Amino acid sequence: MTAKDTRDARNAKGARDGLAEYRRRRDFSKTAEPRGGRKKAAGDPRFVVQLHDASTRHFDFRLEVDGVLKSWAVPKGPSTDPGDKRLAMPTEDHPLDYKDFEGVIADGGYGAGTVIIWDEGTYHSDTPLAEALAKGHASFRLDGSKLHGDYALTRFREADDEAWLLVKRADSHTAKRGGRGTPDASRARSVRSGRTLKQLARDAGS
Numbered sequence: 001m002t003a004k005d006t007r008d009a010r011n012a013k014g015a016r017d018g019l020a021e022y023r024r025r026r027d028f029s030k031t032a033e034p035r036g037g038r039k040k041a042a043g044d045p046r047f048v049v050q051l052h053d054a055s056t057r058h059f060d061f062r063l064e065v066d067g068v069l070k071s072w073a074v075p076k077g078p079s080t081d082p083g084d085k086r087l088a089m090p091t092e093d094h095p096l097d098y099k100d101f102e103g104v105i106a107d108g109g110y111g112a113g114t115v116i117i118w119d120e121g122t123y124h125s126d127t128p129l130a131e132a133l134a135k136g137h138a139s140f141r142l143d144g145s146k147l148h149g150d151y152a153l154t155r156f157r158e159a160d161d162e163a164w165l166l167v168k169r170a171d172s173h174t175a176k177r178g179g180r181g182t183p184d185a186s187r188a189r190s191v192r193s194g195r196t197l198k199q200l201a202r203d204a205g206s
């Protein structure tokens with residue numbers, strides 16, 4: 001392994017720990033996505049789940065940690081059924097402002113396609129989330145409009161192949177709500193505007 005290989009590996013690994021990778025992937029003269037910055041929001045930390053109709057439709061699950069949004073792409077979306085293990089692939093940290101992004105990422109840009117804010121709210125964790133994530137297992141309680149109660153993220157593969165599972169933990173919300181399972185992406189509506197992906201894309205004139 002050459003010095004450059006080592007440096008590239010370190011850069012790739014470090015890329016998720018700041019906003020450099022987020023910015024490198026985007027041309028802000030062409031996308032309406034925020035350039036953003038690391039910042040501390042007031043009150044409880046936030047979470048957001050965006051539905052992203054990119055080349056492969058997926059949900060983006062993001063948790064505010066230390067001034068940025070730690071992010072995972074969840075192909076099937078979060079499930080309310082504790083029996084479902086949802087694959088969650090880590091993606092680059094996003095700026096906190098990204099929690100307000102809903103719109104169309106133009107053709108040719110990174111992640112081109114429509115984004116709706118599917119759910120949002122605050123979360124609570126008994127232990128510092130950054131430390132828990134570094135160790136590969138984090139539990140937290142979501143207080144959103146659609147998602148409620150205890151969830152856990154667990155890393156099951158490391159390094160270049162890093163992958164996590166997002167799982168609902170059994171609690172009173174599961175029992176009461178009966179585990180509705182996975183959201184239907186084509187019928188899913190924005191928690192902000194009530195629009196589906198299709199309606200938002202049409203309104204944006206694409």
Ligand code: MN
Binds near residue numbers: 058059073111
């Ligand atoms: Mn995405």
